[in-house]
Amino acid sequence: MDAAEKRNKLISLAKGVISNPANENEIKYLLHRFALTEEDLIQAYLDWDLSPDSYGNEIYDFVPIRFAMYLHYLLPGSWHEARQDIITNILDDYPSGTIVDVGFGAPQRYIKNLVLKYDNFKLTLCEPYQSAFAFSEILLSYWNSNWRRKITFKKYDMDKDGYVGDFDTYLFLDSIEHSQNPSKYLTSLVKKSPAAAKFIFSLPVEWTTAKSEYINWSSDNEALNWLRSCGLDVHFSKKIEINPEIDVFAEGSHYHQLIVECSKINPGR
Incomplete structure:
Protein backbone atom coordinates (compact mmCIF):
# COMPACT_ATOMS: atom_id res chain seq x y z
CA MET A 1 0.00 0.00 0.00
CA LEU A 74 -4.56 -4.08 22.91
CA LEU A 75 -4.74 -4.59 19.13
CA PRO A 76 -6.61 -7.86 18.38
CA GLY A 77 -4.82 -10.17 15.99
CA SER A 78 -1.47 -8.38 16.25
CA TRP A 79 1.92 -9.89 16.99
CA HIS A 80 1.83 -7.88 20.25
CA GLU A 81 -1.22 -9.86 21.35
CA ALA A 82 0.39 -13.19 20.42
CA ARG A 83 3.60 -12.29 22.28
CA GLN A 84 1.73 -11.36 25.43
CA ASP A 85 -0.17 -14.66 25.41
CA ILE A 86 3.03 -16.69 25.04
CA ILE A 87 4.89 -14.76 27.77
CA THR A 88 1.94 -15.12 30.13
CA ASN A 89 1.79 -18.87 29.49
CA ILE A 90 5.52 -19.31 30.12
CA LEU A 91 5.41 -17.37 33.39
CA ASP A 92 2.25 -19.17 34.48
CA ASP A 93 4.30 -22.37 34.62
CA TYR A 94 6.73 -20.82 37.10
CA PRO A 95 5.71 -21.50 40.71
CA SER A 96 6.85 -18.16 42.14
CA GLY A 97 9.78 -15.77 42.26
CA THR A 98 11.15 -12.37 41.40
CA ILE A 99 10.97 -10.96 37.88
CA VAL A 100 12.73 -8.03 36.29
CA ASP A 101 11.41 -6.64 33.01
CA VAL A 102 14.24 -4.63 31.43
CA GLY A 103 13.04 -1.97 29.01
CA PHE A 104 9.41 -2.90 29.67
CA GLY A 105 7.87 -0.19 27.49
CA ALA A 106 4.36 -0.18 28.94
CA PRO A 107 2.52 -2.65 31.20
CA GLN A 108 1.74 -5.88 29.42
CA ARG A 109 -0.87 -8.59 29.89
CA TYR A 110 1.22 -10.83 32.16
CA ILE A 111 1.23 -8.06 34.76
CA LYS A 112 -2.54 -7.79 34.88
CA ASN A 113 -3.28 -11.52 34.55
CA LEU A 114 -0.52 -12.97 36.74
CA VAL A 115 1.45 -10.53 38.86
CA LEU A 116 -1.51 -8.51 40.11
CA LYS A 117 -3.91 -11.44 40.25
CA TYR A 118 -1.84 -13.88 42.30
CA ASP A 119 0.72 -13.70 45.09
CA ASN A 120 3.41 -15.73 43.30
CA PHE A 121 5.57 -12.95 41.92
CA LYS A 122 7.35 -9.73 42.77
CA LEU A 123 8.09 -7.60 39.72
CA THR A 124 10.63 -4.86 39.01
CA LEU A 125 9.99 -2.72 35.93
CA CYS A 126 13.10 -1.07 34.47
CA GLU A 127 13.37 1.82 32.02
CA PRO A 128 15.78 4.72 31.49
CA TYR A 129 12.95 7.14 30.74
CA GLN A 130 10.61 8.67 33.31
CA SER A 131 7.76 8.63 30.78
CA ALA A 132 7.44 4.86 31.23
CA PHE A 133 6.84 5.25 34.96
CA ALA A 134 4.51 8.24 34.56
CA PHE A 135 2.27 6.28 32.20
CA SER A 136 2.50 2.98 34.08
CA GLU A 137 1.69 4.45 37.48
CA ILE A 138 -1.68 5.68 36.23
CA LEU A 139 -2.50 2.50 34.31
CA LEU A 140 -1.48 0.17 37.15
CA SER A 141 -3.55 2.19 39.61
CA TYR A 142 -6.54 1.79 37.30
CA TRP A 143 -5.98 -1.97 37.27
CA ASN A 144 -5.30 -2.41 40.98
CA SER A 145 -4.94 0.26 43.65
CA ASN A 146 -2.58 -2.00 45.63
CA TRP A 147 -0.13 -2.60 42.81
CA ARG A 148 2.82 -1.22 44.81
CA ARG A 149 2.74 -4.28 47.08
CA LYS A 150 4.01 -6.39 44.18
CA ILE A 151 5.59 -4.01 41.66
CA THR A 152 8.46 -1.54 41.90
CA PHE A 153 9.98 0.84 39.36
CA LYS A 154 13.70 1.13 38.76
CA LYS A 155 15.24 3.82 36.59
CA TYR A 156 17.83 1.80 34.73
CA ASP A 157 19.92 2.19 31.58
CA MET A 158 21.53 -0.95 30.19
CA ASP A 159 24.48 1.07 28.89
CA LYS A 160 25.18 3.11 32.03
CA ASP A 161 24.00 1.35 35.15
CA GLY A 162 25.81 -1.98 35.22
CA TYR A 163 24.34 -5.12 36.73
CA VAL A 164 20.59 -4.83 37.22
CA GLY A 165 20.62 -7.19 40.24
CA ASP A 166 19.70 -10.73 41.25
CA PHE A 167 16.32 -12.01 40.05
CA ASP A 168 14.77 -15.39 39.35
CA THR A 169 13.60 -14.34 35.87
CA TYR A 170 14.92 -11.72 33.45
CA LEU A 171 12.60 -10.45 30.72
CA PHE A 172 13.83 -8.68 27.58
CA LEU A 173 10.76 -8.16 25.41
CA ASP A 174 11.99 -6.24 22.39
CA SER A 175 14.51 -4.39 24.52
CA ILE A 176 17.96 -6.02 24.41
CA GLU A 177 18.55 -4.69 20.88
CA HIS A 178 18.28 -1.14 22.24
CA SER A 179 21.50 -1.55 24.23
CA GLN A 180 24.45 0.02 22.41
CA ASN A 181 26.42 -3.21 22.95
CA PRO A 182 23.91 -6.03 23.42
CA SER A 183 26.48 -8.86 23.33
CA LYS A 184 28.68 -7.32 25.99
CA TYR A 185 25.72 -6.40 28.17
CA LEU A 186 24.02 -9.81 28.03
CA THR A 187 27.22 -11.82 28.50
CA SER A 188 28.05 -9.83 31.62
CA LEU A 189 24.52 -10.13 32.97
CA VAL A 190 24.41 -13.88 32.47
CA LYS A 191 27.73 -14.35 34.30
CA LYS A 192 26.58 -12.32 37.31
CA SER A 193 23.02 -13.61 37.55
CA PRO A 194 21.89 -16.36 39.96
CA ALA A 195 22.70 -19.95 39.00
CA ALA A 196 19.07 -20.99 38.48
CA ALA A 197 17.96 -17.79 36.71
CA LYS A 198 15.64 -17.96 33.72
CA PHE A 199 15.80 -15.57 30.76
CA ILE A 200 12.91 -14.82 28.41
CA PHE A 201 13.40 -12.84 25.21
CA SER A 202 11.28 -11.46 22.43
CA LEU A 203 13.63 -10.78 19.52
CA PRO A 204 12.90 -9.04 16.20
CA VAL A 205 14.18 -11.24 13.36
CA GLU A 206 14.68 -10.27 9.70
CA TRP A 207 14.14 -6.63 10.58
CA THR A 208 16.13 -3.71 9.21
CA THR A 209 17.86 -2.14 12.19
CA ALA A 210 16.25 1.14 13.20
CA LYS A 211 18.18 4.07 14.66
CA SER A 212 17.07 2.99 18.13
CA GLU A 213 18.47 -0.55 17.71
CA TYR A 214 22.05 -1.81 17.66
CA ILE A 215 21.78 -5.44 16.58
CA ASN A 216 19.66 -7.48 14.21
CA TRP A 217 19.34 -11.15 13.32
CA SER A 218 18.78 -12.43 9.80
CA SER A 219 17.37 -15.80 10.88
CA ASP A 220 16.07 -17.65 13.92
CA ASN A 221 19.21 -19.77 14.04
CA GLU A 222 21.39 -16.67 14.09
CA ALA A 223 19.37 -15.28 17.00
CA LEU A 224 19.54 -18.55 18.93
CA ASN A 225 23.26 -18.93 18.33
CA TRP A 226 23.77 -15.36 19.54
CA LEU A 227 22.02 -16.20 22.81
CA ARG A 228 24.21 -19.27 23.19
CA SER A 229 27.34 -17.20 22.55
CA CYS A 230 26.29 -14.99 25.48
CA GLY A 231 26.23 -18.01 27.81
CA LEU A 232 22.62 -19.17 27.55
CA ASP A 233 21.07 -22.58 26.97
CA VAL A 234 17.90 -22.45 24.88
CA HIS A 235 14.97 -24.48 26.24
CA PHE A 236 12.07 -23.21 24.16
CA SER A 237 11.52 -20.98 21.16
CA LYS A 238 8.46 -19.98 19.20
CA LYS A 239 8.13 -17.92 16.05
CA ILE A 240 5.41 -15.28 15.79
CA GLU A 241 4.52 -14.28 12.26
CA ILE A 242 3.15 -10.80 11.70
CA ASN A 243 -0.45 -10.33 10.66
CA PRO A 244 -0.28 -8.32 7.40
CA GLU A 245 -3.78 -6.94 7.99
CA ILE A 246 -2.84 -5.60 11.42
CA ASP A 247 0.95 -5.23 11.71
CA VAL A 248 1.16 -2.85 8.78
CA PHE A 249 4.41 -1.23 9.97
CA ALA A 250 6.24 -4.31 8.67
CA GLU A 251 4.45 -4.49 5.33
CA GLY A 252 6.53 -6.11 2.61
CA SER A 253 9.18 -7.48 4.97
CA HIS A 254 9.92 -10.95 6.36
CA TYR A 255 9.95 -9.54 9.86
CA HIS A 256 8.81 -11.82 12.65
CA GLN A 257 9.25 -12.24 16.38
CA LEU A 258 11.10 -15.04 18.14
CA ILE A 259 10.18 -15.83 21.73
CA VAL A 260 12.95 -17.68 23.55
CA GLU A 261 13.22 -19.14 27.05
CA CYS A 262 16.73 -19.80 28.34
CA SER A 263 18.84 -20.69 31.36
CA LYS A 264 22.57 -20.41 32.01
CA ILE A 265 24.88 -22.84 30.22
CA ASN A 266 27.29 -22.62 33.15
CA PRO A 267 25.25 -22.17 36.34
CA GLY A 268 28.31 -21.30 38.39
CA ARG A 269 28.49 -17.57 39.11
Whole structure:
Protein backbone atom coordinates (compact mmCIF):
# COMPACT_ATOMS: atom_id res chain seq x y z
CA MET A 1 0.00 0.00 0.00
CA ASP A 2 1.15 3.56 -0.59
CA ALA A 3 1.90 6.05 2.20
CA ALA A 4 -1.61 7.51 2.29
CA GLU A 5 -3.23 4.07 2.42
CA LYS A 6 -0.86 3.00 5.19
CA ARG A 7 -1.63 6.12 7.22
CA ASN A 8 -5.37 5.63 6.83
CA LYS A 9 -5.07 1.97 7.79
CA LEU A 10 -3.16 2.85 10.96
CA ILE A 11 -5.71 5.50 11.91
CA SER A 12 -8.50 2.97 11.42
CA LEU A 13 -6.72 0.40 13.59
CA ALA A 14 -6.06 2.91 16.37
CA LYS A 15 -9.67 4.11 16.33
CA GLY A 16 -10.84 0.51 16.46
CA VAL A 17 -8.90 -0.13 19.66
CA ILE A 18 -10.03 3.14 21.24
CA SER A 19 -13.72 2.48 20.51
CA ASN A 20 -13.64 -1.21 21.43
CA PRO A 21 -16.08 -1.66 24.35
CA ALA A 22 -13.50 -3.82 26.14
CA ASN A 23 -11.04 -0.90 26.26
CA GLU A 24 -13.26 2.18 26.00
CA ASN A 25 -13.56 3.14 29.68
CA GLU A 26 -9.90 2.49 30.41
CA ILE A 27 -8.71 4.57 27.46
CA LYS A 28 -11.08 7.43 28.26
CA TYR A 29 -9.72 7.43 31.82
CA LEU A 30 -6.11 7.51 30.63
CA LEU A 31 -6.80 10.28 28.12
CA HIS A 32 -8.38 12.33 30.89
CA ARG A 33 -5.54 11.74 33.36
CA PHE A 34 -2.89 12.75 30.84
CA ALA A 35 -4.94 15.63 29.41
CA LEU A 36 -4.69 14.14 25.92
CA THR A 37 -7.25 14.06 23.15
CA GLU A 38 -8.05 11.07 20.98
CA GLU A 39 -6.35 12.93 18.14
CA ASP A 40 -3.17 13.31 20.23
CA LEU A 41 -3.11 9.57 20.85
CA ILE A 42 -3.67 8.70 17.20
CA GLN A 43 -0.88 11.05 16.17
CA ALA A 44 1.50 9.33 18.60
CA TYR A 45 0.38 5.99 17.17
CA LEU A 46 1.30 7.23 13.70
CA ASP A 47 4.61 8.70 14.87
CA TRP A 48 5.68 5.35 16.30
CA ASP A 49 4.55 3.21 13.36
CA LEU A 50 5.07 5.15 10.15
CA SER A 51 8.84 5.62 10.12
CA PRO A 52 10.59 3.38 12.69
CA ASP A 53 13.94 4.05 10.98
CA SER A 54 13.66 7.82 11.45
CA TYR A 55 13.97 8.12 15.24
CA GLY A 56 16.29 6.99 18.00
CA ASN A 57 15.58 5.93 21.57
CA GLU A 58 14.73 9.53 22.47
CA ILE A 59 11.21 9.01 21.12
CA TYR A 60 10.45 6.86 24.16
CA ASP A 61 10.84 9.84 26.51
CA PHE A 62 7.28 11.00 25.81
CA VAL A 63 4.12 9.81 27.58
CA PRO A 64 1.96 9.85 24.39
CA ILE A 65 4.38 7.33 22.83
CA ARG A 66 4.01 5.09 25.89
CA PHE A 67 0.26 5.34 25.49
CA ALA A 68 0.56 4.49 21.79
CA MET A 69 2.69 1.45 22.67
CA TYR A 70 0.00 0.30 25.08
CA LEU A 71 -2.62 0.78 22.37
CA HIS A 72 -0.65 -1.66 20.23
CA TYR A 73 -0.75 -4.19 23.08
CA LEU A 74 -4.56 -4.08 22.91
CA LEU A 75 -4.74 -4.59 19.13
CA PRO A 76 -6.61 -7.86 18.38
CA GLY A 77 -4.82 -10.17 15.99
CA SER A 78 -1.47 -8.38 16.25
CA TRP A 79 1.92 -9.89 16.99
CA HIS A 80 1.83 -7.88 20.25
CA GLU A 81 -1.22 -9.86 21.35
CA ALA A 82 0.39 -13.19 20.42
CA ARG A 83 3.60 -12.29 22.28
CA GLN A 84 1.73 -11.36 25.43
CA ASP A 85 -0.17 -14.66 25.41
CA ILE A 86 3.03 -16.69 25.04
CA ILE A 87 4.89 -14.76 27.77
CA THR A 88 1.94 -15.12 30.13
CA ASN A 89 1.79 -18.87 29.49
CA ILE A 90 5.52 -19.31 30.12
CA LEU A 91 5.41 -17.37 33.39
CA ASP A 92 2.25 -19.17 34.48
CA ASP A 93 4.30 -22.37 34.62
CA TYR A 94 6.73 -20.82 37.10
CA PRO A 95 5.71 -21.50 40.71
CA SER A 96 6.85 -18.16 42.14
CA GLY A 97 9.78 -15.77 42.26
CA THR A 98 11.15 -12.37 41.40
CA ILE A 99 10.97 -10.96 37.88
CA VAL A 100 12.73 -8.03 36.29
CA ASP A 101 11.41 -6.64 33.01
CA VAL A 102 14.24 -4.63 31.43
CA GLY A 103 13.04 -1.97 29.01
CA PHE A 104 9.41 -2.90 29.67
CA GLY A 105 7.87 -0.19 27.49
CA ALA A 106 4.36 -0.18 28.94
CA PRO A 107 2.52 -2.65 31.20
CA GLN A 108 1.74 -5.88 29.42
CA ARG A 109 -0.87 -8.59 29.89
CA TYR A 110 1.22 -10.83 32.16
CA ILE A 111 1.23 -8.06 34.76
CA LYS A 112 -2.54 -7.79 34.88
CA ASN A 113 -3.28 -11.52 34.55
CA LEU A 114 -0.52 -12.97 36.74
CA VAL A 115 1.45 -10.53 38.86
CA LEU A 116 -1.51 -8.51 40.11
CA LYS A 117 -3.91 -11.44 40.25
CA TYR A 118 -1.84 -13.88 42.30
CA ASP A 119 0.72 -13.70 45.09
CA ASN A 120 3.41 -15.73 43.30
CA PHE A 121 5.57 -12.95 41.92
CA LYS A 122 7.35 -9.73 42.77
CA LEU A 123 8.09 -7.60 39.72
CA THR A 124 10.63 -4.86 39.01
CA LEU A 125 9.99 -2.72 35.93
CA CYS A 126 13.10 -1.07 34.47
CA GLU A 127 13.37 1.82 32.02
CA PRO A 128 15.78 4.72 31.49
CA TYR A 129 12.95 7.14 30.74
CA GLN A 130 10.61 8.67 33.31
CA SER A 131 7.76 8.63 30.78
CA ALA A 132 7.44 4.86 31.23
CA PHE A 133 6.84 5.25 34.96
CA ALA A 134 4.51 8.24 34.56
CA PHE A 135 2.27 6.28 32.20
CA SER A 136 2.50 2.98 34.08
CA GLU A 137 1.69 4.45 37.48
CA ILE A 138 -1.68 5.68 36.23
CA LEU A 139 -2.50 2.50 34.31
CA LEU A 140 -1.48 0.17 37.15
CA SER A 141 -3.55 2.19 39.61
CA TYR A 142 -6.54 1.79 37.30
CA TRP A 143 -5.98 -1.97 37.27
CA ASN A 144 -5.30 -2.41 40.98
CA SER A 145 -4.94 0.26 43.65
CA ASN A 146 -2.58 -2.00 45.63
CA TRP A 147 -0.13 -2.60 42.81
CA ARG A 148 2.82 -1.22 44.81
CA ARG A 149 2.74 -4.28 47.08
CA LYS A 150 4.01 -6.39 44.18
CA ILE A 151 5.59 -4.01 41.66
CA THR A 152 8.46 -1.54 41.90
CA PHE A 153 9.98 0.84 39.36
CA LYS A 154 13.70 1.13 38.76
CA LYS A 155 15.24 3.82 36.59
CA TYR A 156 17.83 1.80 34.73
CA ASP A 157 19.92 2.19 31.58
CA MET A 158 21.53 -0.95 30.19
CA ASP A 159 24.48 1.07 28.89
CA LYS A 160 25.18 3.11 32.03
CA ASP A 161 24.00 1.35 35.15
CA GLY A 162 25.81 -1.98 35.22
CA TYR A 163 24.34 -5.12 36.73
CA VAL A 164 20.59 -4.83 37.22
CA GLY A 165 20.62 -7.19 40.24
CA ASP A 166 19.70 -10.73 41.25
CA PHE A 167 16.32 -12.01 40.05
CA ASP A 168 14.77 -15.39 39.35
CA THR A 169 13.60 -14.34 35.87
CA TYR A 170 14.92 -11.72 33.45
CA LEU A 171 12.60 -10.45 30.72
CA PHE A 172 13.83 -8.68 27.58
CA LEU A 173 10.76 -8.16 25.41
CA ASP A 174 11.99 -6.24 22.39
CA SER A 175 14.51 -4.39 24.52
CA ILE A 176 17.96 -6.02 24.41
CA GLU A 177 18.55 -4.69 20.88
CA HIS A 178 18.28 -1.14 22.24
CA SER A 179 21.50 -1.55 24.23
CA GLN A 180 24.45 0.02 22.41
CA ASN A 181 26.42 -3.21 22.95
CA PRO A 182 23.91 -6.03 23.42
CA SER A 183 26.48 -8.86 23.33
CA LYS A 184 28.68 -7.32 25.99
CA TYR A 185 25.72 -6.40 28.17
CA LEU A 186 24.02 -9.81 28.03
CA THR A 187 27.22 -11.82 28.50
CA SER A 188 28.05 -9.83 31.62
CA LEU A 189 24.52 -10.13 32.97
CA VAL A 190 24.41 -13.88 32.47
CA LYS A 191 27.73 -14.35 34.30
CA LYS A 192 26.58 -12.32 37.31
CA SER A 193 23.02 -13.61 37.55
CA PRO A 194 21.89 -16.36 39.96
CA ALA A 195 22.70 -19.95 39.00
CA ALA A 196 19.07 -20.99 38.48
CA ALA A 197 17.96 -17.79 36.71
CA LYS A 198 15.64 -17.96 33.72
CA PHE A 199 15.80 -15.57 30.76
CA ILE A 200 12.91 -14.82 28.41
CA PHE A 201 13.40 -12.84 25.21
CA SER A 202 11.28 -11.46 22.43
CA LEU A 203 13.63 -10.78 19.52
CA PRO A 204 12.90 -9.04 16.20
CA VAL A 205 14.18 -11.24 13.36
CA GLU A 206 14.68 -10.27 9.70
CA TRP A 207 14.14 -6.63 10.58
CA THR A 208 16.13 -3.71 9.21
CA THR A 209 17.86 -2.14 12.19
CA ALA A 210 16.25 1.14 13.20
CA LYS A 211 18.18 4.07 14.66
CA SER A 212 17.07 2.99 18.13
CA GLU A 213 18.47 -0.55 17.71
CA TYR A 214 22.05 -1.81 17.66
CA ILE A 215 21.78 -5.44 16.58
CA ASN A 216 19.66 -7.48 14.21
CA TRP A 217 19.34 -11.15 13.32
CA SER A 218 18.78 -12.43 9.80
CA SER A 219 17.37 -15.80 10.88
CA ASP A 220 16.07 -17.65 13.92
CA ASN A 221 19.21 -19.77 14.04
CA GLU A 222 21.39 -16.67 14.09
CA ALA A 223 19.37 -15.28 17.00
CA LEU A 224 19.54 -18.55 18.93
CA ASN A 225 23.26 -18.93 18.33
CA TRP A 226 23.77 -15.36 19.54
CA LEU A 227 22.02 -16.20 22.81
CA ARG A 228 24.21 -19.27 23.19
CA SER A 229 27.34 -17.20 22.55
CA CYS A 230 26.29 -14.99 25.48
CA GLY A 231 26.23 -18.01 27.81
CA LEU A 232 22.62 -19.17 27.55
CA ASP A 233 21.07 -22.58 26.97
CA VAL A 234 17.90 -22.45 24.88
CA HIS A 235 14.97 -24.48 26.24
CA PHE A 236 12.07 -23.21 24.16
CA SER A 237 11.52 -20.98 21.16
CA LYS A 238 8.46 -19.98 19.20
CA LYS A 239 8.13 -17.92 16.05
CA ILE A 240 5.41 -15.28 15.79
CA GLU A 241 4.52 -14.28 12.26
CA ILE A 242 3.15 -10.80 11.70
CA ASN A 243 -0.45 -10.33 10.66
CA PRO A 244 -0.28 -8.32 7.40
CA GLU A 245 -3.78 -6.94 7.99
CA ILE A 246 -2.84 -5.60 11.42
CA ASP A 247 0.95 -5.23 11.71
CA VAL A 248 1.16 -2.85 8.78
CA PHE A 249 4.41 -1.23 9.97
CA ALA A 250 6.24 -4.31 8.67
CA GLU A 251 4.45 -4.49 5.33
CA GLY A 252 6.53 -6.11 2.61
CA SER A 253 9.18 -7.48 4.97
CA HIS A 254 9.92 -10.95 6.36
CA TYR A 255 9.95 -9.54 9.86
CA HIS A 256 8.81 -11.82 12.65
CA GLN A 257 9.25 -12.24 16.38
CA LEU A 258 11.10 -15.04 18.14
CA ILE A 259 10.18 -15.83 21.73
CA VAL A 260 12.95 -17.68 23.55
CA GLU A 261 13.22 -19.14 27.05
CA CYS A 262 16.73 -19.80 28.34
CA SER A 263 18.84 -20.69 31.36
CA LYS A 264 22.57 -20.41 32.01
CA ILE A 265 24.88 -22.84 30.22
CA ASN A 266 27.29 -22.62 33.15
CA PRO A 267 25.25 -22.17 36.34
CA GLY A 268 28.31 -21.30 38.39
CA ARG A 269 28.49 -17.57 39.11
